[in-house]
Amino acid sequence: MGTSFGRGGATTFQQDLQNADCLLIMGSNMAENHPVGFQWVMEARERGATIIHVDPRFTRTSAVADIHVPIRPGSDIAFLGGIINYVLQNERDFREYVVNYTNASVLIGEEYEDTENLEGLFSGWVKDRNGYTFNSWQYDGTNVHGASGQRESQESLAKYQGLNPQEMSKLEAGMPPKIDRTLKHPRCVYQILKRHFARYTPDMVARTCGISEEDFTKVAEALCENSGRERTSAMCYAVAWTHHTTGVQIIRSAAILQLLLGNIGRPGGGIQALRGHSSIQGSTDIPTLFNLLPGYLNMPQAQKFGPLAKYIEDEGGKTGYWGNMDTYITSLLKAWYGDHATADNDFCFALLPRLTGDHSAYRSILGMQDGAVKGYFAVGENLAVGSANSSLHRKAMANLDWLVVRDFSETETASFWYDSPEIESGDLKTEAIGTEVFFMPAASHTEKNGSYTNTQRLLQWHHKAVDPQGDARSELWFYYHLGKRIREKLGDDTTEPYADAIKFLTWDYHTEGPLDEPSADDVLREISGWDAEGKALNGYDKLKADGSTRCGCWIYCGVYKDEQNQAANRKPRAEQNWVAAEWGWAWPANRHLLYNRASADPDGKPWSERKKYVWWDEEKSQWAGYDTPDFEKTKRPDYVPPDGARREAAIAGTHPFIMQDDGLGWLFVPNGIVDGPLPTHYEPSESPIGNPVYPQQSNPGAQRFPREWNPSNPSPSESHGDDFPFILTTYRLTEHHTSGAMTRTVPQLSELQPEMFCEVSPELAKLRGLEHGRWATIVTTRTAIEARVMVTGRLRPLQLNGKTLHTVGVPYHWGRKGLVTGDSANDLLPIVLDPNVHIQEDKASTCNILPGRRPRGRAFHEFMEKVRSDAGAEVTP
Amino acid sequence: MSTFIDLTGAAAQSATYGADEQQRMGFFTDTTLCIGCKACEVACKEWNELPEDGYEFTGWSYDNTRELNGNTWRHVTFVEQFSGRSAGTGRWLMESDVCKHCTHAGCLDVCPTGAIMRSEFGTVVIQQDVCNGCGYCIVGCPFGVIGLKEAEGTTGKCTLCYDRLKAGEEPACAKACPTDSIQFGAVDELRERAEKRLEAVQGRFDGAQLYGTDTGDGVGGTGSMFLLLDKPEVYGLPPDPIVPTKDLPQMWRAAGVGAALLVAACVAAAVRA
Amino acid sequence: MKAKPRFPWPALRQLDGDPLGTGAAVQSHKTQAWTARTTDAKVVKSVCPFCAVGCGQKIFVKDERIIQIEGDEESPISRGRLCPKGAATRALTQSPLREYRVKYRRPYGTAWEELPLDRAMDMIADRVIKTRRETWVADHEGKPVNHVAGIASLGGATLDNEENYLMKKLYCALGIVQVENQARL
């Protein structure tokens, strides 16, 4: 979403879903995984909205939806592309919105060539590097900077592959040089889109997704009918869009569609990303991610080593809010290195470690397998159950020197060395594992102060209710005291590499209580920042590049506004409108519905009375409305940037996407996505069929790691291609949470879903002799697991080009610890990743299924050897 | 006989509280809004401090709780209707079942200890400190709601969160319900709401029907009402429940006849000798 | 509760307008006094720790112990409602499987051992320093790098922003770059 709109967060907030006239839930089983958020969907339904659920399985969401479309796992882009095509062919787009607020009218350079001409690839493909160069995707006459919004999702791989070492030059004055507002020019984005998606006809969609044309048309029509001036449609997605090798491009498809329909920045519209963990949004905003610094600033690259000024030039834009990069990074460095950071020493910029490539989670695990990674912290994460190919993870952990596990109870990650399928089968032996393991009991959220950032970018403070017992401690305590200890141990020893980075660090939060718990409030204040006088900053527009301000995360600047912890705001809902601006604090600047300038027409008037939200108040000469305007408050709608305008001044009064260089919503992404400027249907990495849309089978840019312990199932074209004839898809249940570490330890939840099971259609059950309630073994080249069989009509075989395709559904909550135990679905999956964000493909791979339980002990080892050798899937190291 | 019935009804029973009598409270569970999340089950167990009921996979769709009983006072039923239906017409019905808090409550009538009482809110509550676990209420209930609490040796069922009601709070399940499928309120008002809701959803949902709203039925209507999407028995509910005490006078008469026959037989046996 | 004197035997109380013994007369003293256990508890405002909907929670504390966690009806997002997981939050924090002591497994060991928290912290600090030193990468292809190749971390999506912030800050200072969380899993 960052690439399309400018920020990597949900564009709307959950309460606003009630205002939608049509809701497309796709890539999400919202009723099951976000039941309380789903109340707003039900509100919308009861107000007359059409609820559409597109999902391979008939779930509890489908049960209450008006329309359920059971598409084949991994065919999302084909489906959405079909709707895009439907909109374009029938000219159902919201033309006034599209012309003014998106880059539809911008001309793309002549060098650009589409997948239509290149058999499923775009121009710029470099075969031996497995990646694209972006040069040919640029706006005609200039280059736009791709550094928009969610920078985690961009550039990384291309950069590490060295394909685009030179940053593109920056857009001048925020206006693309060549545009055709009639949208007729063959090289304008609108026409390119039209040609690119022309292939996605209803018939093609039906054949690719395994659905009927009628179902497809019903959905397309519902969305079109419920979009425009008077009506808006919203979309909700979750990890069933991201858990694909084409994850980012699926979301891009949704963004394109919502821009064409004019649904972004408007009430009842938008795209709601539904995130699965209490602070998963927060953990990317303030990232425990390798490639980012707080506020989506890129970690510096070794390849681009240079002074701070160079970093600012490389990473910032000239126009739009990224033009203020200098103030963001300087304030961050000041927050971290305090008085040690001065203009003279480049604010200690050199003390930041540099990246040399992809250091993402799966890379680290492979590094562990290879022996390069020796120490590991697993903090509230249970990789032995929760990660794809968890078997590889467990085996890799046996190569560590030391492992620290912080959790509430002993997880499968903590116990891998004495209790795991590998120990059971003899592949690992306890006495032969040299890993030193520290299990550190963690404090729960009731035992500490702190803030979570929820799925709608809202920071909410939780107050400590009781002290943690025994050795249980918060992460705040653990990292603060670990840092202090390390500092003490190093003392004045200057032989330690880069000792200054540790010594200069501001690390002096005040502690409280008998446990010496560092003050979370203190930390939040540092995140929000203060000025030269030490007074809390009220917003990121106050940040300075001269070192006079400190701010730990610029997008959170203002969360400590007026010296008040704004995240702890709790004005009851009854006392405010549905936006609830005084409940918690939403980044950025307490804006709840992003790009809300688009809720008004170019002149600043509401598109319609029904969809009024933010508008230009001529009398007061400022933007007014129900929410904080996501626009400069006093910038007139008719503002035209003067020549040479920089930063936000370069954004026109009619351009709502203020984080983008040009202030426009990007239908076509000229820079920033490594696997193409437009979404394209590729088959999942493991698929039982050939790509019906293009000759190119799967995402050419996907990250694959063919190696020992990570074999791929043979595809249909290879020998033994029929060994794994079924589609495997994994998911969550309402009653459990991810790896089960927080729910299989709870009696009242364990009883609700006590056993690992798999869901199959009656047809597949008959085909394979599976009996309801009995056992089945699910097999891939990675491993085999057993599960109770649930034969259900909620799964249907798909008909594709005369071929019948069956899907096996497995929840992934079980492991060997806890009150209820079972085999782990993630053991089955390969490590194969989306090239943009390094997320694995969980939702669509292949498998086989057999009746009965799996073999035990050594017999299991031999069983798997045979499976692999039969499939020719022995990958030697 | 009608006098007898009147005395056993909710109104007469709550009236025993005199000035402390409150409006009769109940539930309206609208299954058209249920997403089968089971929050009600858990919220209920949390508030009422009920233990888990065993970790057993049933294969009854997503229902692993099976039934209402002594330690499960809310129970979500799952009904899959796909076989024999064409694509796109399959249904997955979910319903959160609970004690009906009948107007004429069988359990209350038959309880021999007075452990079961009609509260001032018109609800039916088992007093755990009084119950001796005779188990009569289990069979006295025409809805199969009550069960034994193994560890305590008493029986248990929904109290409509009597303790919360006293504190002015709504029952835990209704509060937790994410989609407002479980609605709490005054019974008269809920009954009206249910009628309106049925009208509103006719045509939108096949098979929509009310359950428990008919105050003339065999239990005099219930305090927990439902909007169902199929026949009650599909959800495991009795289609025509009758409070067993409806025919109690007849039963005592029959016992009188039996006793008379016994005496007659005795006399006959003795006299002829 | 009203202090109206009552016969000790409920059957006698029945004479006072409850002839069938189904209402007020049969109430025990305990029942009369029975009210929500939360009425006199301290209320602490919180947020659900499971998914990212961000439901408001109220934590009820009595005698330094959590006695109940339920939805916060004032929350504009959740309106007091919770899903089954959220409704089980108290049970999560008081799970029978929760650990309150550090556990240590020595290399090649076959069982957990006890280890005081302070000692564990000390050992972990030592391990970090040692591995940092041993796997330090000063440069790469001629460019300064200054990072640690041999330490990685996974976690954060379930943690507080403040915690993520300290983690990232400390890791950066130590030169640890292999930092990831569930956002990408």
Place this chain on the structure above:
Amino acid sequence: MSTSAGSIEADRYGYYGRSPVKPPDWSDKIPTYIFTGGFAGASSLLAFPARLRGNDALARPLLYGAAAGAMVSTYCLIMDLGRPERFMNMLRVFKPTSPMNMGVYIFSVYSSAAMLAAAADATGVARPVGRACEGVAALVGPAMATYTGVLIADTAVPTWNEGRVTIPSLFAATSAAAAGAWGMLFAPPQRADAARRFAVFGAVGALIASKRLHAEVGPILKESFKAKEAVKLGRSATVLAFSGTACALLAKKSRFFGVVAGALLFTGALAEKFSVYRAGYISAKDPKYAVTLQRQRIDARGGEPTRLREPSHDGRPAGSVSA
């Protein structure tokens, strides 16, 4: 489709084979109580005329039998409780709507009387009181023999509830059979005429009542007596009653036949009560009974539920029962 056929979809009798009503969660102590209580009550009753006529040879075994029955009953009644120590809570209220509550009062009076009577007789202490107690026991005895019929009929258990008219009489009959049989077992044949006749009346009555019960509950619930767990008991009861009656007719002179008849009839009565108990259990456990019965009922009324009170003609709407 049923679950056993390998599908998830609920069967046609409701919810995955689960009945909408629950069977009793009682142990066999309860049917045992029903039997011993009835036996004791009828024994006390039979003992009374015997005593009046000075037939102590018959009266005394019956007196002791009744006391023994009362003791076993006391044990069964209390020990089947989840909380036996709270047995006395049964007496904290007086609930006319609860046959069990009424029954406990009946039982308390009866069992005290029966046990005191036997004690007085055995020890010779307070003989007049003992005699008075015998009278009380004889008076309450018929209630003991029949109230248990109300107890089980006043439930949602289909077979019991539908058989509410006949069950008390059936229980009276089996009690008579058991008491008579007891007399035949322990009184000399020449003094046991009354017992013999009482037993035969009981056994024949039970056969008739049993037949009537099957008719009363209707064709569907009749099946509950034929289910696996009940059918053997029912058949045994019939065979035992017939053979016992036959033997009893030969027992006038023969002590041997008297004992055999007594044993057969006593066991037959026991089997009959257990068969009714089991049939009820089955009718509540298997959903087909409750669901079919109620569905037929409701369909026969054109979709209308059974009403507590049928609509009156004075214009008051149905269901105006104080709701």
